[in-house]
Amino acid sequence: xxxxxxxxxxxxxxxxxxxxxxxxxxxxxxxxxxxxxxxxxxxxxxxxxxxxxxxxxxxxxxxxxxxxxxxxxxxxxxxxxxxxxxxxxxxxxxxxxxxxxxxxxxxxxxxxxxxxxxxxxxxxxxxxxxxxxxxxxxxxxxxxxxxxxxxxxxxxxxxxxxxxxxxxxxxxxxxxxxxxxxxxxxxxxxxxxxxxxxxxxxxxxxxxxxxxxxxxxxxxxxxxxxxxxxxxxxxxxxxxxxxxxxxxxxxxxxxxxxxxxxxxxxxxxxxxxxxxxxxxxxxxxxxxxxxxxxxxxxxxxxxxxxxxxxxxxxxxxxxxxxxxxxxxxxxxxxxxxxxxxxxxxxxxxxxxxxxxxxxxxxxxxxxxxxxxxxxxxxxxxxxxxxxxxxxxxxxxxxxxxxxxxxxxxxxxxxxxxxxxxxxxxxxxxxxxxxxxxxxxxxxxxxxxxxxxxxxxxxxxxxxxxxxxxxxxxxxxxxxxxxxxxxxxxxxxxxxxxxxxxxxxxxxxxxxxxxxxxxxxxxxxxxxxxxxxxxxxxxxxxxxxxxxxxxxxxxxxxxxxxxxxxxxxxxxxxxxxxxxxxxxxxxxxxxxxxxxxxxxx
Numbered sequence: 001x002x003x004x005x006x007x008x009x010x011x012x013x014x015x016x017x018x019x020x021x022x023x024x025x026x027x028x029x030x031x032x033x034x035x036x037x038x039x040x041x042x043x044x045x046x047x048x049x050x051x052x053x054x055x056x057x058x059x060x061x062x063x064x065x066x067x068x069x070x071x072x073x074x075x076x077x078x079x080x081x082x083x084x085x086x087x088x089x090x091x092x093x094x095x096x097x098x099x100x101x102x103x104x105x106x107x108x109x110x111x112x113x114x115x116x117x118x119x120x121x122x123x124x125x126x127x128x129x130x131x132x133x134x135x136x137x138x139x140x141x142x143x144x145x146x147x148x149x150x151x152x153x154x155x156x157x158x159x160x161x162x163x164x165x166x167x168x169x170x171x172x173x174x175x176x177x178x179x180x181x182x183x184x185x186x187x188x189x190x191x192x193x194x195x196x197x198x199x200x201x202x203x204x205x206x207x208x209x210x211x212x213x214x215x216x217x218x219x220x221x222x223x224x225x226x227x228x229x230x231x232x233x234x235x236x237x238x239x240x241x242x243x244x245x246x247x248x249x250x251x252x253x254x255x256x257x258x259x260x261x262x263x264x265x266x267x268x269x270x271x272x273x274x275x276x277x278x279x280x281x282x283x284x285x286x287x288x289x290x291x292x293x294x295x296x297x298x299x300x301x302x303x304x305x306x307x308x309x310x311x312x313x314x315x316x317x318x319x320x321x322x323x324x325x326x327x328x329x330x331x332x333x334x335x336x337x338x339x340x341x342x343x344x345x346x347x348x349x350x351x352x353x354x355x356x357x358x359x360x361x362x363x364x365x366x367x368x369x370x371x372x373x374x375x376x377x378x379x380x381x382x383x384x385x386x387x388x389x390x391x392x393x394x395x396x397x398x399x400x401x402x403x404x405x406x407x408x409x410x411x412x413x414x415x416x417x418x419x420x421x422x423x424x425x426x427x428x429x430x431x432x433x434x435x436x437x438x439x440x441x442x443x444x445x446x447x448x449x450x451x452x453x454x455x456x457x458x459x460x461x462x463x464x465x466x467x468x469x470x471x472x473x474x475x476x477x478x479x480x481x482x483x484x485x486x487x488x489x490x491x492x493x494x495x496x497x498x499x500x501x502x503x504x505x506x507x508x509x510x511x512x513x514x515x516x517x518x519x520x521x522x523x524x525x526x527x528x529x530x531x532x533x534x535x536x537x538x539x540x541x542x543x544x545x546x547x548x549x550x551x552x553x554x555x556x557x558x559x560x561x562x563x564x565x566x567x568x569x570x571x572x573x574x575x576x577x578x579x580x581x582x583x584x585x586x587x588x589x590x591x592x593x594x595x596x597x598x599x600x
Contacts, residue, residue, distance in 0.1 A: 007355050019381040020551045020559065022411030023269060028552075028560040032198040032438065035214075038206045042197045042214050047100070048093025050157060055179035060153065061085035062512060063174055063184035065160055065448075067150075068097020069498045070190025070485035072141060073118050073505035076148040081513040087184070088145075088154040089176065095150070096141035097192055099134055103227040104218040106251040107134030110391050111496050112315045114281075114294070115301045118502045121294050123147045126286045131278045131391070135227050155180065163187065164453040165480065170521040172481065186512050190485030190501065191448050194440035200243055204417040211433040215248045216440070222433070225259070232259040240264070241422050241429060243414055244437030245271055246553075247388045252437065254394040257404035264405050264429050266422060268413040269387070269551055272361050272380040274318040276391040298499050299578065305495055306576035318391050319495045322384060325353040354383050368396040377408035386550035442554040445569035446484045454479035455524075467568030471533045471595050472584060474504055475525035480599075481515075483508045489537055491580040492572030503581055510588050511596065520598040529595030540574040 025031050035042035061083055064071035067090035075086050092100045099107075109116050113127035116137075120127070123143050128136060145151050155176070162175040171183040197216045199205065213219040220226055224234035232255065240260040242249060245267040257263045297314050304310055304320040307327035313320050330349040334341060362379040369375035378396065380387075398404050407424050415423040421430040445468035452460040458478045463469065470476050473490030474483050483504070487493070491500045515523050552559030557566055573580035587594065 007352075007359060009351065009355055012355055015381050016383070016551075019411065023552050024559045025552070027201075028558040029441075029554075031201045031558070032441075033201050033205070034441075035197060035199060039199060039212075039214075042199075042217055045091070045093050045157060046217055046219075047103070048157060053178065056155065056182050057180070059171070059183040059185075060087045061184070061516075062087070062186045062188065063172065063182075064088045064188050064190065065163075065174075066090060066097065066190035066192060066485070067092060067095040067141075067145075067154065067156070068099075068190060068192050069118055069141065070097070070192065070501040070504070071095070071188070072144045072148075072150065073498070073502045074188050074190065074483075074485060074508050075150045075505075076119055076122065076144055077505040077509035078512065079148045079150075081509045083509065083512055083516070084149065086150065086153065087182075088150055088156075089158055089160055089174070090154075090156055091159045093157050094142065095145045095154075096138045098194060099138040099141060101216050102134055102248070103220075104134075104215045104248065104252045105225060105227065105229060105232065105255040106253075106394075107227065107248075108132065108251055109134075109137060110247065110389070111319070112301075112317055113137075115297050115315060115496055116498055118498045119144055119147075121292070126283065127281055129278055129280050131276060133227075133229075160448070160450045162450055162453075165455055165482075167455065170481070186481045186483070186508075186515075188483040188485055188508050189446060189448065189452070191446065193443055193487065195447075196441045198438055198441050199436055200414070200438045202243070202414050202417050207419050208417050208421075208431075208434055209419040210421075210431055212436065213433075214436045214438070215244075215252060218252075223259075225255075229255070232256075235260040235433075237261050238432040239430065240433045240435065241266060241431040242435040242437055243422070244439070245269065246437065246439060247271065247390050248439065249437035250390045250392050250395045252435075253404075254392075254398040256435070257398040257401045260403070262403045262405065264407055264422070264431065266407045266409065266414050266424055267377070268409055268411055269553070270378050270380045270408075271387065271390045272358070272382075272384050273364070273378075273395055274361055274389060274391045275364070276393045278393070298496075299581070301496060302491075302493055302499060302578040302581060305493065306578055308578055318389060322353060322357055325357065326350050329353050354385075357384055358382075365396060368400075370400050374399050374406050377406055382551040385555070387553040387555055439554070445488050446486055452479065452482070454482070467565035469530055469534055469568075471525040471530045472507070472587075474507060475530070475596065477525050477527045477530045480522040480524040483511075487572075488569055489533070489571050490573060490584075491577040492570075493577035499577075499581070503584060507584060507588055511593060514591070514593065515598065518598060520600055522599040523593075524597050524599070525595055526597050533595075534568075536574065537568070537571040540571055 064075055067088040071088050078086050094100055108131050112130050113132045117140050159177045161177050164173050166173050172187045173183055175181050197214045211222055223232040225232035238260055239262045241264040243266045250271050300310050300314045305323050307323055326349050329352055330346055333345050333349055365375050365378050399406055409424050421428055455478050463478055470489050473488050485504050487500050493500055550556045
């Protein structure tokens with residue numbers, strides 16, 4: 001293992017810059033395509049049959065737009081405070097959000113289940129492993145919906161088309177593509193940061209004569225097998241190509257390499273692959289955790305993520321490892337200097353620790369991958385948090401299978417697609433099937449296909465013309481009785497998204513309960529409170545969007561210079577996630593709800 005003094009940090013910075021520049025594209029996120037034409041079906045739901053029903057024209061207390069963990073956590077906390085008249089509306093055929101749609105083989109979460117799966121104590125569930133597969137996560141989403149009676153009033157396979165505030169009744173009017181037109185006293189919008197599949201903008205993508213599908217719409221009818229891991233026996237005589245080597249591809253490539261006659265992995269940028277070291281959860285240890293254990297684990301994880309101190313590391317994963325390294329290095333540097341914790345000192349501690357960690361990750365590639373050329377191509381040359389870090393113990397090993405071929409394009413990507421296959425590096429690869437592992441459109445701020453129209457006809461798109469404006473990332477001036485469920489302008493804990501969503505759900509339940517108990521009809525953030533929060537967010541210095549030496553990806557706006565709007569949409573509480581969670585819990589429990597106006 002290299003020590004910081006043994007690493008040529010300047011040479012590493014230059015290598016990172018060169019690798020970054022290879023991959024920069026002037027069109028940024030526009031290099032990807034929205035599914036249309038041959039691929040229009042990607043907007044459809046392959047997992048459920050469409051069933052006709054009568055339009056709904058009633059009224060509910062709370063409408064939850066989105067049935068992922070945002071809607072589920074909010075729905076659960078509403079039930080806990082006695083608000084039972086709750087309706088989930090989702091275009092999917094069931095709850096689960098991204099875990100409903102993503103059923104590709106090998107799908108797992110890269111955050112430990114003990115902190116990622118919300119409401120474990122409330123539902124009495126013990127995860128099977130430290131990192132659980134997607135089907136278990138989906139089943140847990142269903143478990144929450146059943147435990148808190150969220151199925152009874154839900155509208156699935158239903159897309160919201162219009163959301164408008166009705167001043168006379170102090171209600172939101174919701175219209176859908178199923179002819180529904182119902183009212184809600186409160187609306188919470190948790191549409192998720194990644195909802196719509198995107199395709200690579202490769203010339204000729206529609207010309208291919210073989211079979212194609214996106215990882216978010218895995219075609220088990222074609223491949224055989226199932227999401228639980230059964231062999232994909234139909235691929236035994238197929239030459240399969242997969243385009244993309246991000247977090248999704250890292251998980252589905254091992255089963256593809258196992259089952260396909262031949263697999264061709266087209267790589268533009270290698271992922272950072274750290275050790276997963278998965279293991280079963282010990283039932284005796286789980287039973288001994290005691291009451292309120294999950295909140296303790298969540299606080300511990302969030303604290304360590306920001307370089308805070310804890311008596312122990314309860315989760316013990318790659319996320320907490322790098323954070324603790326940076327913290328400990330900063331303490332060493334403090335001891336050498338005058339004792340002042342400056343921004344420059346923290347930056348040096350971060351860079352030194354990150355360089356050390358990435359050297360370890362690149363060394364791991366050499367230890368595992370047998371072919372030297374393949375190993376060299378699989379090494380990531382960027383800071384670990386430039387792209388979503390991956391943790392896996394079968395991905396690198398899969399390239400030791402003789403029929404798994406890495407086609408590295410040295411940052412250039414696939415050249416074109418024709419009727420019979422893929423062109424890369426001037427060579428043609430004849431294929432029977434192409435799998436697109438190109439991910440989803442990413443929206444850090446709330447985004448939806450419908451327009452939200454608030455008080456005095458104000459559209460949310462107009463209110464946010466210069467970027468997202470909110471209080472706590474939840475409340476928006478001009479939009480009474482409406483709540484945003486997301487990451488931005490709040491904790492912004494990207495390593496454990498569900499912790500953010502669960503805390504937002506607690507806030508929404510407390511505020512809605514207060515409105516009903518006091519007899520108020522509306523609750524809205526004051527303009528002054530919203531602007532004060534925005535001024536506070538402007539003091540934050542931490543955003544990957546501004547990382548000049550990062551290889552392009554969705555973490556950093558595809559390497560494009562961020563606009564003021566981009567930075568605002570990506571903003572988080574300046575003191576970090578743990579401090580935000582502590583702040584918002586105190587704000588909520590005080591009962592004063594400072595910054596909100598309650599109107600009769």
